Amino acid sequence: MAWINVCGVDDLQADSGVCALVAGQQVALFYMPKDGAVFAVHNYDPCGKANVLSRGLIGDIAGQPVVASPLYKQHFNLETGVCLEDETVCIPVYPVRIDGGNVQINMGEAL
Amino acid sequence: MKQTLVVIGNGMVGQHFLAGLAASPAKASYDMITFCEEPRAAYDRVHLSEFFAGKTAEDLSLVEDGFFATHGITIHLGDKVATIDREHKIVTSAKGVTVRYDKLVLATGSYPFVPPVPGHDRPQCLVYRTIEDLEAMQAAAKTGKVGAVVGGGLLGLEAAKALRDLGLETHIVEFAPRLMAVQIDEAGGAMLRRKIEALGVTVHTGRNTSLITDGERCVNKMCFADGEELETDVVLFSAGIRPRDDIARACGLEVGQRGGIVIDNQCKTSDPDIYAIGECALWNSMIFGLVAPGYAMARTVVADLAGETASFTGADMSTKLKLMGVDVASIGDAHAKTPGAMVYTYQNGASEVYKRLVVSADKKQLLGAVLVGEASGYGTLLQYCLNGIELPENPDALILPHRSDESVGLGPDALPASAQICSCYDVNKGAVCSAIEAGCTTINALKTETKAGTGCGGCVPLLKAVLNSELAKHGYEVNTDLCEHFPYTRQDLFNLIRVEEIKTFAELLEKHGKGRGCEVCKPTVGSILASQWNDYILSKEHLGLQDTNDTFLANMQKDGTYSVVPRITGGEISPDMLIALGQVGKKYQLYTKITGGQRVDLFGARVEQLPHIWKELIDAGFESGHAYGKSLRTVKSCVGSSWCRYGVDDSVGLAITLENRYKGLRSPHKIKFAVSGCTRECAEAQSKDIGVIATENGWNLYVCGNGGMKPRHADLFATGLDKETLIRYIDRLLSFYVRTADRLQRTSVWMENMEGGLDYLKAVVIDDKLGLCGQLEEQMQHVIDTYQCEWKTTLADEEKLKRFRHFINSDQADDAVVFVEERGQIRPANDEERKHFNRVEVA
Ligand SMILES: Cc1cc2nc3c(=O)[nH]c(=O)nc-3n(C[C@H](O)[C@H](O)[C@H](O)COP(=O)(O)OP(=O)(O)OC[C@H]3O[C@@H](n4cnc5c(N)ncnc54)[C@H](O)[C@@H]3O)c2cc1C
Ligand code: SF4
Ligand code: SF4
Numbered sequence: 001m002a003w004i005n006v007c008g009v010d011d012l013q014a015d016s017g018v019c020a021l022v023a024g025q026q027v028a029l030f031y032m033p034k035d036g037a038v039f040a041v042h043n044y045d046p047c048g049k050a051n052v053l054s055r056g057l058i059g060d061i062a063g064q065p066v067v068a069s070p071l072y073k074q075h076f077n078l079e080t081g082v083c084l085e086d087e088t089v090c091i092p093v094y095p096v097r098i099d100g101g102n103v104q105i106n107m108g109e110a111l
Numbered sequence: 112m113k114q115t116l117v118v119i120g121n122g123m124v125g126q127h128f129l130a131g132l133a134a135s136p137a138k139a140s141y142d143m144i145t146f147c148e149e150p151r152a153a154y155d156r157v158h159l160s161e162f163f164a165g166k167t168a169e170d171l172s173l174v175e176d177g178f179f180a181t182h183g184i185t186i187h188l189g190d191k192v193a194t195i196d197r198e199h200k201i202v203t204s205a206k207g208v209t210v211r212y213d214k215l216v217l218a219t220g221s222y223p224f225v226p227p228v229p230g231h232d233r234p235q236c237l238v239y240r241t242i243e244d245l246e247a248m249q250a251a252a253k254t255g256k257v258g259a260v261v262g263g264g265l266l267g268l269e270a271a272k273a274l275r276d277l278g279l280e281t282h283i284v285e286f287a288p289r290l291m292a293v294q295i296d297e298a299g300g301a302m303l304r305r306k307i308e309a310l311g312v313t314v315h316t317g318r319n320t321s322l323i324t325d326g327e328r329c330v331n332k333m334c335f336a337d338g339e340e341l342e343t344d345v346v347l348f349s350a351g352i353r354p355r356d357d358i359a360r361a362c363g364l365e366v367g368q369r370g371g372i373v374i375d376n377q378c379k380t381s382d383p384d385i386y387a388i389g390e391c392a393l394w395n396s397m398i399f400g401l402v403a404p405g406y407a408m409a410r411t412v413v414a415d416l417a418g419e420t421a422s423f424t425g426a427d428m429s430t431k432l433k434l435m436g437v438d439v440a441s442i443g444d445a446h447a448k449t450p451g452a453m454v455y456t457y458q459n460g461a462s463e464v465y466k467r468l469v470v471s472a473d474k475k476q477l478l479g480a481v482l483v484g485e486a487s488g489y490g491t492l493l494q495y496c497l498n499g500i501e502l503p504e505n506p507d508a509l510i511l512p513h514r515s516d517e518s519v520g521l522g523p524d525a526l527p528a529s530a531q532i533c534s535c536y537d538v539n540k541g542a543v544c545s546a547i548e549a550g551c552t553t554i555n556a557l558k559t560e561t562k563a564g565t566g567c568g569g570c571v572p573l574l575k576a577v578l579n580s581e582l583a584k585h586g587y588e589v590n591t592d593l594c595e596h597f598p599y600t601r602q603d604l605f606n607l608i609r610v611e612e613i614k615t616f617a618e619l620l621e622k623h624g625k626g627r628g629c630e631v632c633k634p635t636v637g638s639i640l641a642s643q644w645n646d647y648i649l650s651k652e653h654l655g656l657q658d659t660n661d662t663f664l665a666n667m668q669k670d671g672t673y674s675v676v677p678r679i680t681g682g683e684i685s686p687d688m689l690i691a692l693g694q695v696g697k698k699y700q701l702y703t704k705i706t707g708g709q710r711v712d713l714f715g716a717r718v719e720q721l722p723h724i725w726k727e728l729i730d731a732g733f734e735s736g737h738a739y740g741k742s743l744r745t746v747k748s749c750v751g752s753s754w755c756r757y758g759v760d761d762s763v764g765l766a767i768t769l770e771n772r773y774k775g776l777r778s779p780h781k782i783k784f785a786v787s788g789c790t791r792e793c794a795e796a797q798s799k800d801i802g803v804i805a806t807e808n809g810w811n812l813y814v815c816g817n818g819g820m821k822p823r824h825a826d827l828f829a830t831g832l833d834k835e836t837l838i839r840y841i842d843r844l845l846s847f848y849v850r851t852a853d854r855l856q857r858t859s860v861w862m863e864n865m866e867g868g869l870d871y872l873k874a875v876v877i878d879d880k881l882g883l884c885g886q887l888e889e890q891m892q893h894v895i896d897t898y899q900c901e902w903k904t905t906l907a908d909e910e911k912l913k914r915f916r917h918f919i920n921s922d923q924a925d926d927a928v929v930f931v932e933e934r935g936q937i938r939p940a941n942d943e944e945r946k947h948f949n950r951v952e953v954a
Contacts, residue, residue, distance in 0.1 A: 006919075006920060007919050007920050011913075011919050011920075013654065013655070013914065014651065014654075014655060015654075015655030016654055016655040016662070018914075018919040019917060019918055019919060020918055020919050020920045020921075021918040021920060021921040021923060022920075026918075026925070029919075032627065034617075034627075035627075044927075048669070048671075049942075050669065050670050050671035050927065051671055051917075051925050051927050052659070052667070052671040055659040055662065055663070055667070055671075055718075056630070056659065057629070057630035057633055057634070057655075057656075057657075057658065057659075058627075058655070059596075059626070059627045059628040059629035059630065059632075059633060060626045060627040060628075060629065061595070061629060062595070063626070065627070066629070068629070068630035070658065070659035070660075070667055071667070071669065071671075073630065075630075
């Protein structure tokens with residue numbers, strides 16, 4: 001259950017996403033500097049069946065932070081992983097934090 | 112035993128009658144037979160002029176597919192009834208068909224009156240009533256340069272517009288001292304004249320044509336009684352109509368002194384088994400030259416045959432038209448002939464608006480009105496007039512320009528359920544409301560369900576108002592907000608960004624929005640910022656706004672890989688460039704396919720390969736094709752006059768000029784162009800947003816066409832243009848589109864939803880009605896001046912290239928991307944294959 005250093009804060013893209021390889025998993029990292037928020041979810045889009053979520057647009061819907069899949073535009077809540085269009089679909093969400101200049105993820109605790 | 116019912120004439124009214132009877136219980140009692148003199152069944156004469164805008168005879172048809180067969184109606188096409196034998200109840204046709212009838216309906220319409228001036232039957236002396244007439248006009252316009260319309264009434268003005276659109280120098284010759292003498296008064300007529308002359312049409316009033324003879328410069332010369340002359344190739348008579356009562360007259364039916372088959376309130380002629388309806392009928396000494404009264408007569412006869420009591424009691428002759436972009440409306444007693452009538456006039460010389468109200472002596476009832484230049488009040492005024500609604504205390508408020516804090520006009524709520532909304536199909540407000548109640552929540556659904564608004568279309572604004580007010584009452588909010596973050600339409604945002612010179616999404620959100628934005632507003636704002644300021648779209652502040660396609664400057668495919676489309680302007684490519692493209696495709700093992708826009712698409716590129724692929728393409732001389740953006744895609748062209756036997760002008764050359772001019776323009780949706788070298792139209796320009804076709808007289812410009820999911824034939828916008836004018840019009844039109852369209856709205860839908868439609872667009876772009884053209888051209892020039900190949904800019908920026916990796920912390924590729932081979936090329940493996948097939952290693 002250790003926090004893993006993934007990359008530097010500088011490697012993140014403001015108001016957008018990147019993908020990191022963490023313990024063999026593809027993790028999409030989103031950064032909203034205005035709110036000082038970072039989110040980490042799995043990069044796999046279960047609706048479009050491809051590793052593309054890090055390339056989706058982010059924002060909020062009714063107050064929930066979301067990413068919209070670049071393939072078919074389903075929204076996933078970045079805090080819970082739940083798909084807004086179909087609540088039975090859910091993607092893994094990982095605890096993430098900024099420690100100094102580093103972005104750290106705790107892979108043991110996928111929600 | 113069924114009776115035989117014969118209908119003579121399958122025009123607008125005859126067909127309305129047949130359709131009405133087919134839907135009535137009386138249908139069971141009759142075998143129906145109709146004679147149709149024209150080579151085709153009924154079509155929409157009211158919208159006949161749209162034939163010149165590209166509508167075909169089929170588009171104009173009023174007969175549903177299989178109508179005659181479904182209802183067991185026999186139609187004799189291209190055959191006219193020559194005689195009626197009332198004694199034996201037999202009609203005989205020109206081709207010799209004889210039919211015994213029990214009931215006979217005459218719906219023979221009218222013919223254009225041609226004054227018996229010597230020379231009236233010379234070549235290229237034409238009329239304007241049938242599709243064949245229009246074809247003759249088209250043919251005449253091909254060789255001629257000048258056209259003159261005889262008659263300055265409603266139809267004459269419409270005919271003049273047609274001649275002008277055909278590229279002829281156009282004249283209107285009117286006998287009376289003013290235009291539209293029947294409908295509008297002198298001051299209104301004078302205003303109309305000024306407006307029409309400003310559009311480049313010469314108006315001659317008070318001119319009596321005495322002779323038509325050989326011209327010197329043109330085919331014909333018109334000589335007037337006052338000694339003046341006018342050289343013209345085409346002479347188009349539009350001097351009124353005369354009822355076609357010849358066969359009725361010949362069989363002894365009563366006809367009026369000046370023509371017209373006399374009918375009573377049941378539309379029966381002097382023979383109780385014979386009815387007459389439409390423009391051939393004379394009721395109360397009146398001929399009705401409009402379609403709505405004819406339809407009312409048709410309904411009366413259907414009811415009479417079904418044994419219901421019904422009567423035709425005259426009809427409202429109010430009209431609203433857009434003549435050459437000028438709104439003109441006349442309601443009721445426009446000339447104030449009612450005893451004691453009082454008149455209010457409003458005239459604004461500067462904005463060229465003229466309005467006149469005729470009210471009763473007690474100022475309580477509206478008797479009539481005339482509107483020129485601005486007719487948005489037509490619907491309200493007509494309702495006051497038709498429903499006898501009491502006028503407000505100061506009736507002139509209805510025509511005075513009002514300040515925004517005052518509310519004048521009649522909200523749809525003020526109308527009784529019995530108020531007629533659509534006069535063509537006699538649909539009242541009650542029927543519209545029930546349809547809305549039953550689930551019709553859009554204008555199109557209402558049109559389909561009630562037919563309201565599908566005739567002359569004049570009632571559509573009122574229909575919309577009723578719809579919106581009903582929806583609001585039912586608790587639907589008519590919400591035009593872009594999304595939850597911005598309570599504005601795209602057009603509002605465009606204006607805010609322009610006026611406040613907003614340069615970033617963050618700034619706009621701060622000032623006018625809330626929350627963090629979403630995948631709707633971000634790309635929309637990104638696109639507006641790009642079309643307004645044209646900054647590099649991947650700069651830090653814009654990057655998060657772009658869809659993945661824009662972010663990676665390539666098109667994402669189903670498996671998360673991208674396709675690459677370099678620009679091939681006009682579809683012209685040298686063998687060397689083609690080889691270079693092939694080499695790149697081969698090296699990276701990309702799937703290659705020719706697109707519909709005459710270029711080459713390379714599929715299967717992984718994100719980390721994109722910069723390498725583009726480096727090679729740019730080194731070979733290619734540039735970005737913007738296939739990933741909502742922007743100009745391609746200008747397709749045929750080979751044109753350089754090679755083609757039929758080519759009239761250099762379509763490839765023009766296509767390349769246009770593509771280079773507008774490449775990189777960000778817009779509400781993608782834009783496609785095409786240029787054809789002659790009217791054979793091999794480039795299919797009429798299915799594009801902007802289509803250009805070469806003709807002997809110059810370039811013809813078509814706009815707002817679409818292929819794809821909802822095909823739309825483009826509208827003819829202007830003819831015979833030189834290249835400079837053509838480009839100027841396209842600059843203005845595209846800038847206006849970029850400014851005013853909704854998000855993801857193609858030009859076709861944009862125009863269809865535009866109040867005033869094509870004519871309005873022409874007024875804005877050609878006549879500069881909004882005084883915007885200067886700004887629109889500047890806006891375009893800025894985009895052109897700041898063009899950059901986004902791939903070139905990206906390759907020069909190390910920071911930006913960092914993004915083109917699958918993982919931020921590893922050089923590995925996405926191992927879920929698996930290709931198999933098919934027909935010698937790669938494609939993404941399907942789910943089954945992923946389990947069984949070996950992966951093809953990609954370099
Ligand atoms: C260019 C143009 C624009 C117009 N714009 C408007 C407008 O904006 N609003 C409006 O309300 N009205 C408009 N009108 C008028 C409208 O088209 C007519 O009122 C309407 O067509 C009348 O219908 P009808 O059936 O009486 O006559 P028609 O539509 O003329 O039909 C009569 C048919 O009978 C046929 N026929 C005649 N004699 C015989 C015979 N002996 N045997 C067999 N067939 C025969 C004719 O060939 C014709 O096809 C316009 C007309 C034109 C030409
Ligand atoms: S549109 Fe005309 S010029 Fe072009 S290829 Fe076809 S026939 Fe030739
Ligand atoms: S037609 Fe359908 S399948 Fe073909 S490219 Fe377009 S969206 Fe894809």
